[in-house]
Amino acid sequence: MQTKLRRPALRPVRVERPALYAHLTTGQLQKLTLVVAPAGFDKTALVSGWLGERPAGWLALDGADNEPARFWRYLIAALQTLAAPVGVTALAMLGANPPPPPEALLTSLVNDLAAGDGPLYLVLDDYHLIENPAIHDALAFFIEHMPARLHLVLLSRSDPPLPLAGWRASGQLQELRQADLCFSLAEAAEFLNEVMGLALMPAQVEQLAERTEGWVAGLQLAALSLQGHKDPTAFVAAFSGSHRFVMDYLLDEVLLRQSEPVRR
Known part of the structure; x- marks a missing residue:
């Protein structure tokens, strides 16, 4: 479904937010940016506007993506919009019966990403809709091991059950919260x-x-x-x-x- 991989279009007339864009730019040196706020705080438009011409994959999540194989197929498809050869082996592994352990699949994906050059960005929108602990665990493994060229952005209405405290303490997490997103x-x-x-x-x-x-x-x-x-x-x-x-x-x-x- 290509609509899930399409970055939302920006309004032709909008409020530019240079201070928040600068905050996001600082955070791209870390592994993960987390943007958490309730509905209606323009999380999606903010991040889409900040990305501009950056090479970014986008995945709009929904409740059906709680099935692990579906989740990872779409995530790989989003990455392939940036670098087509990425994840070919991992996709084949997803089709195996029985499938391999998530760590094996994700190690293959990480190795593919590490083989390329240049920065990449991946946005997972509406991550609060993901409730499957197996996906949270696998995503945490992916974040821990993904190469420095990839920066992940999670947009959510609530904090995801990921090891945020550890990433925060190690300087690998950038955060924007409701108070940051309110209009002045x-x-x-x-x-x-x-x-x-x-x-x-x-x-x-x-x-x-x-x-x-x-x-x-x-x-x-x-x-x-x-x-x-x-x-x-x-x-x-x-x-x-x-x-x-x-x-x-x-x-x-x-x-x-x-x-x-x-x-x-």
Whole structure:
């Protein structure tokens, strides 16, 4: 499915975030960058914008990727968009019956990657959808042994069950969290007035930025509502987290994805 391997397109008009791009660039010297924040914080757009023309593979994960062979086939396919010969032996090993131990397959893949030159980037988007401990264990092995030319970026709504503490202590982990991704007041003004085409006064921008706490999706939902509103001042004064559009988003993107006990 080629759509899983396609890097998301960027909006032609968007808020550039040079400080975060610089942070990500610093982190490329480490093995892993972890970007963790709830839905609607623009994780995907941020990383896609930062990558620019860098040689990057992209894999959009879903729940079906919890089957280990499927997961590794897609990951190898993403790497092959950068270097076609990579993973040929590993793919053949995945088709064996019975399949070899994950360490053998991944050692072959690591050796293929180490044989090439030049930096490579691989993004695994929506990693929070992966719940299979066997995949977590195998990915940890891969990260521990992958060559320095490869930099892995994980986008997730929660911390993955990987040995993050050890990588953090050894200086092999770069992190961006929700607090890092919130729009500043200046970014909120640029987003609302330039990207979304509004003409809000500074005080109105400040109110919306404060009430959404810089949450990108909240600002976008507010802007969409404002585009059809005759009285922006009244709307901004009344806007809150209980606004219908915000509640619909939270219901669709957050609450309905939780387990039954959490929804209660």
